[in-house]
Amino acid sequence: MLTKLCAAALLGIDALKVEIETNVSGGLPAFTVVGLPDSAIKESRERILTAIRNSGFDLPSKKITVNLAPADVKKEGTSFDLGIAVGLLGSLGEIKGQFEDTIVLGELALDGSVRRISGTLPMAVMAARENIRWMIVPKMNAAEAAVAISATGAATQVFGVESLVETAGLLNGDIAPEPVKVDVANLFDCEPDYPVDFAEIKGQQAAKKAIEISAAGGHNLLMIGPPGSGKTLLAKALPSILPPLGFEESLETTKIYSVSNLLERNRPLMITRPFRSPHHTTSNVALIGGGAQAKPGEVSLAHNGVLFLDELPEFTRNALEVLRQPLEDREVTVSRAALSTRYPAGFMLVAAMNPSPAGPLKDRDGLPTATPEQIRR
Known part of the structure; x- marks a missing residue:
């Protein structure tokens, strides 16, 4: 039968x-x-x-x-x-x-x-x-x-x-x-829950102003400062001042997290902008997407949100080069022998780095911690 x-x-x-x-x-x-x-x-x-x-x-x-x-x-x-x-x-x-x-x-x-x-x-x-x-x-x-x-x-x-x-x-x-x-309307009535609220950060007026300008225009951002100056905290607070997700944005973002099996069980729809912070040892495939089953990478998981690259100089040159296409096209195409898959990748790139390989630009005695050649490298 x-x-x-x-x-x-x-x-x-x-x-x-x-x-x-x-x-x-x-x-x-x-x-x-x-x-x-x-x-x-x-x-x-x-x-x-x-x-x-x-x-x-x-x-x-x-x-x-x-x-x-x-x-x-x-x-x-x-x-x-x-x-x-x-x-x-x-x-x-x-x-x-x-x-x-x-x-x-x-x-x-x-x-x-x-x-x-x-x-x-x-x-x-x-x-x-x-x-x-x-x-x-x-x-x-x-x-x-x-x-x-x-x-x-x-x-x-x-x-x-x-x-x-x-x-x-x-x-x-x-x-x-x-x-x-x-009821989809009730989900959007809930207050977005961000781990760090921008309003709770005190001081750092110049850095906060730069972040506000970046958020208003959707510009990418590079923060340079010594260790402990609050670069990571400021980056984590950035999604809380971005405009709320619209329904179409929310649905597209939820699709990516659904196929990646990263959707929280008690949250059937993404109503907060994603924040992704891959480690500097992340491989090109994990960053851009791919693998045996052509899964979304970090650039797609950050779609409609923020991709934060901490310790930017520690990322390999190839890892930074693969960001070129998604930054320009706001999408990434993963091609395999059997199929070609397109994933959206419209994210805000925020990067942070120390001014010197040793961390601070100068030591306690006011002397440079590295030579100009080391800093340029």
Whole structure:
């Protein structure tokens, strides 16, 4: 018996609709997943079969074939676990009905419970665009998905589940929970919580004036001063005097943090401007983005916020050179053999450095701590 339902694959900060086709037939017992799955999806076989058995469902020895369409797009991550399990139970007759207009997402634990996934918000935006009727996600991701649905005004209903048994009950009509809804306006009514408030800083009038001018015009900023003069504190306070995030800015920033799995559980929408401060030993890939799965880097995580480079001369020349494109284009393109991914990177660059390699420009006796050549270097 063939069962069809939907899931989603991430492409940068956007999502693509994926159709899960599950067929159970006679023959030698086997479990095959096709459609360019990665290692996490291939390994899902044991998670799914064990979760189904531990949830109390009968699992006969059959030939199971799962196709993830479109088959020419790479599928990554564990978010397909719950959808494959639901499709398998539908083919076995444990879940009744058709689910072609339902998106099912979630990672399965061996006991059948559903774990949190990354990238729920862009997947929900895609669900609203595709006029999906139901979207079933882990309960910890439900508010995040509901934010996107509420923002678009779509008719898609979001349901949060905690287990495979609960998912089956929902699709069979045995339980009828209320769809998850989030009032986006109430989220923006909350006062932004910044770790350092610019109003709390005393003194440093010249530096504060420079920061205020920089914030007003969106200019990049370089602070030069001896250790302990407050450069880092001033930089951390800068986001608190920037204009509040608009809804479109907030949604785009939240997408980046969602696909990076950095979104706080109690904060389904980013309402404060991000502040990123990578260490000077950070690699080029961590700074600009990339890796095996082409994840966003620090320049994208600082989108609509501040990227602070402390001890600027300690960064390698290559690390500073890779900032050229995002500073000019306000976006970064990460290219790989199989795909090319674009990430937004519109940030304010704030850098700090000491006037001398030794720290202060002069020692206690008023003598230079380094030669002019060392300082220029």
